[in-house]
Amino acid sequence: MVTLEHYLVLSALLFSLGMVGVMFRRNLIVILMSLELMLNAVNLSFVAFSRYLGSIEGQIFVLFVMVVAAAEVAVGLAIAVAVFRQRGTINVNDISLLKW
Amino acid sequence: MIELVWLIPIFPLIGFLINGLLGRRFSEKTIGWIGAGAVGASFVVAVSIFFELLKLAPGSRSVQKIMYSWIWSGDLNVPIGFLVDPLSVIMIMVVSGVGCIIHIYSIGYMHGEIGFRRYFSYLNLFVFNMLILVSANNFLLMFVGWEGVGLCSYLLIGYYYEKKSASDAGKKAFVVNRIGDFGFLLGMFLIFTVFGTFSYVDVFSVAPEKLTQGGVLVTLITLLLFVGATGKSAQIPLYTWLPDAMEGPTPVSALIHAATMVTAGVYMVARCSVLFAMAPTSMTVVAVIGGATALFAATIGMTQFDIKRVLAYSTISQLGYMFMACGVGAFASGIFHLMTHAFFKALLFMAAGSVMHAMSGELDMRKMGDLRKKLPYTHWTYLFGTLAIAGIFPFAGFFSKDEILFYSLQKHLGFWILGAVAAIMTSFYMFRSVFMTFYGKSRVEHDVAHHLHESPPLMTVPLMILAFLSLVGGLVGIPIIQGGHVFGDFIGPVFAPAKAIIDHGAHHAEHPSVAVEVILMAISVGIAIFGLLVARFMYITSPESPDRVIERMPGLHKLVYNKYWIDELYDLLFVNSIVEFSRLLWKKFDETVIDGAVNGVATVVQAFGSVLRLLQTGFVKDYALSILVGAIVVISYLVLR
Numbered sequence: 001m002v003t004l005e006h007y008l009v010l011s012a013l014l015f016s017l018g019m020v021g022v023m024f025r026r027n028l029i030v031i032l033m034s035l036e037l038m039l040n041a042v043n044l045s046f047v048a049f050s051r052y053l054g055s056i057e058g059q060i061f062v063l064f065v066m067v068v069a070a071a072e073v074a075v076g077l078a079i080a081v082a083v084f085r086q087r088g089t090i091n092v093n094d095i096s097l098l099k100w
Numbered sequence: 101m102i103e104l105v106w107l108i109p110i111f112p113l114i115g116f117l118i119n120g121l122l123g124r125r126f127s128e129k130t131i132g133w134i135g136a137g138a139v140g141a142s143f144v145v146a147v148s149i150f151f152e153l154l155k156l157a158p159g160s161r162s163v164q165k166i167m168y169s170w171i172w173s174g175d176l177n178v179p180i181g182f183l184v185d186p187l188s189v190i191m192i193m194v195v196s197g198v199g200c201i202i203h204i205y206s207i208g209y210m211h212g213e214i215g216f217r218r219y220f221s222y223l224n225l226f227v228f229n230m231l232i233l234v235s236a237n238n239f240l241l242m243f244v245g246w247e248g249v250g251l252c253s254y255l256l257i258g259y260y261y262e263k264k265s266a267s268d269a270g271k272k273a274f275v276v277n278r279i280g281d282f283g284f285l286l287g288m289f290l291i292f293t294v295f296g297t298f299s300y301v302d303v304f305s306v307a308p309e310k311l312t313q314g315g316v317l318v319t320l321i322t323l324l325l326f327v328g329a330t331g332k333s334a335q336i337p338l339y340t341w342l343p344d345a346m347e348g349p350t351p352v353s354a355l356i357h358a359a360t361m362v363t364a365g366v367y368m369v370a371r372c373s374v375l376f377a378m379a380p381t382s383m384t385v386v387a388v389i390g391g392a393t394a395l396f397a398a399t400i401g402m403t404q405f406d407i408k409r410v411l412a413y414s415t416i417s418q419l420g421y422m423f424m425a426c427g428v429g430a431f432a433s434g435i436f437h438l439m440t441h442a443f444f445k446a447l448l449f450m451a452a453g454s455v456m457h458a459m460s461g462e463l464d465m466r467k468m469g470d471l472r473k474k475l476p477y478t479h480w481t482y483l484f485g486t487l488a489i490a491g492i493f494p495f496a497g498f499f500s501k502d503e504i505l506f507y508s509l510q511k512h513l514g515f516w517i518l519g520a521v522a523a524i525m526t527s528f529y530m531f532r533s534v535f536m537t538f539y540g541k542s543r544v545e546h547d548v549a550h551h552l553h554e555s556p557p558l559m560t561v562p563l564m565i566l567a568f569l570s571l572v573g574g575l576v577g578i579p580i581i582q583g584g585h586v587f588g589d590f591i592g593p594v595f596a597p598a599k600a601i602i603d604h605g606a607h608h609a610e611h612p613s614v615a616v617e618v619i620l621m622a623i624s625v626g627i628a629i630f631g632l633l634v635a636r637f638m639y640i641t642s643p644e645s646p647d648r649v650i651e652r653m654p655g656l657h658k659l660v661y662n663k664y665w666i667d668e669l670y671d672l673l674f675v676n677s678i679v680e681f682s683r684l685l686w687k688k689f690d691e692t693v694i695d696g697a698v699n700g701v702a703t704v705v706q707a708f709g710s711v712l713r714l715l716q717t718g719f720v721k722d723y724a725l726s727i728l729v730g731a732i733v734v735i736s737y738l739v740l741r
Contacts, residue, residue, distance in 0.1 A: 023725055
């Protein structure tokens with residue numbers, strides 16, 4: 001029997017995995033992928049709770065998150081391309097121009 | 101028609117706005133005639149109101165017209181309102197009438213000047229403020245006009261602002277006037293605390309009940325008001341700005357520093373006649389200051405060589421006469437002299453401007469002489485003005501000056517002597533200027549002599565109008581004949597309450613006989629002619645005699661010629677100490693304390709910033725980490741609570 005806890009643990013694992021990826025990887029593309037992972041982890045818990053509570057709102061939210069995630073990836077990848085054209089690298093440690 | 105009194109100040113304001121805002125593309129002619137026309141329109145309205153007023157019974161010639169509630173806060177209710185009574189109507193007519201003539205003259209005089217438009221907008225703004233000053237029905241609105249004319253005076257004195265001396269003179273006039281305004285303002289505050297209102301009618305009607313005759317309070321109020329008057333009307337000790345004000349264009353001197361603005365103080369004292377009548381001490385102060393100024397300024401006038409400065413000191417001296425008249429209780433005579441003085445002094449200034457125009461800007465009378473053939477109109481009009489100011493029968497000045505001397509004698513012999521001696525000097529220095537300028541041998545420099553020319557009709561016609569007024573303007577005040585004093589009868593009701601108060605206290609002096617009046621008149625004319633003859637002897641018959649007189653008493657001449665070193669004394673006593681103190685504040689207080697505080701705050705912020713800046717690494721992962729840590733802290737707090 002797969003209970004709510006199983007889903008939540010999986011979701012937490014995926015989320016932590018994504019977070020570690022965001023924090024410790026240097027490649028912008030990988031960071032974006034990790035972000036997606038985090039979002040999908042959240043989606044998983046949304047769906048799980050939706051099922052558990054018998055309410056539809058959680059699934060609606062998932063659709064929203066997916067739409068936002070798609071838009072975010074589009075923008076993020078466009079930025080990655082632009083940065084690469086500009087500076088020839090997508091290593092985030094090399095693009096820290098906003099500090100003084 | 102009286103209802104339309106608000107039109108009077110509105111016209112010049114419109115003229116100011118049109119010329120000031122839209123005049124950029126107008127030709128000189130258009131600008132000039134808009135300016136003159138606006139003031140002329142005011143004059144027309146004023147005259148029709150005057151005739152309307154004449155139709156009313158003498159006792160009820162005081163109409164208030166409230167336009168708008170300007171300030172309404174608690175007990176303070178100040179309207180924009182106008183008071184039409186004989187005093188204000190006469191002032192309005194003098195201001196707008198003489199003002200209009202001077203505007204027309206200015207079109208000719210200022211021809212081709214840079215800033216022609218600026219000049220005419222300022223001039224209209226000035227007339228607007230002056231009309232507000234004399235037509236207001238309460239102290240606060242009068243103060244608005246009072247400050248407004250001060251501002252315009254500053255702007256117009258500094259008209260040639262590229263010239264250091266002109267802009268300095270403008271600043272001096274402004275600052276000295278501010279000192280006087282300070283007194284006026286305090287007086288006004290006192291009036292408000294005592295009466296709870298600024299309205300003339302309310303204040304003056306309850307003054308005899310609220311204040312004790314000769315009490316400290318009323319004396320203080322009137323003295324403070326008089327401080328304001330000394331500033332604006334250039335009396336001792338605040339007269340020093342007026343001679344310097346001659347840096348402005350000559351028509352400005354004629355309009356502001358002879359005919360209108362400087363008389364504001366006299367007007368104000370006359371307006372407050374009830375208050376002054378209740379404070380005999382203040383009356384004495386006013387009379388003494390007035391008489392002393394009349395004499396003091398006349399002595400300086402005798403030694404000056406700059407024709408405009410002679411006229412400036414003469415103005416101060418004549419204003420002293422007016423104050424002396426007010427001080428001895430002859431308010432009507434003071435206003436009468438104000439009116440005649442407006443005619444002949446504006447005339448003299450503008451004639452001097454015409455001379456200056458012909459002489460390519462030369463003002464030194466030592467470089468003039470024998471101009472009467474080259475400048476016939478200017479010569480005749482200047483002569484008329486001189487005859488009027490010297491008080492030769494039947495010119496305007498004779499009647500008004502004689503009247504003042506008559507009333508001063510009634511009050512105290514000392515005032516009469518002050519006035520009479522000043523009158524001799526007046527006659528002397530005025531004829532001295534006539535002889536030095538228009539008669540004798542020509543001392544004109546060669547290259548200037550070529551260009552000598554009479555001024556255009558735009559300038560000479562206004563001169564002639566004023567010369568005519570200087571001749572007949574006094575006839576409204578013919579003395580002796582009972583009921584013949586048209587002017588006195590007209591304006592009398594305004595001063596009736598004050599007169600009642602004065603007569604009530606004093607033991608009633610019996611009216612001097614006609615014979616005394618005639619003798620006094622004869623003395624006045626004799627004085628004037630004596631001055632004329634002395635001037636004639638010194639500057640025509642034996643031109644070397646002035647130098648001999650100077651040799652005889654070099655110390656005295658030096659003292660008077662340098663204006664008693666009053667300016668230097670003021671510099672030493674007040675100006676320098678204030679400047680030094682200001683410098684101290686600047687260098688020590690401002691630069692260390694104020695700037696130190698501001699810079700200190702900046703330094704502290706910068707220090708914090710430079711530490712906190714280390715947190716901003718530019719690496720997104722660091723930020724993400726801090727968010728994570730924060731989230732963990734918050735969640736663990738919520739969970740473990």
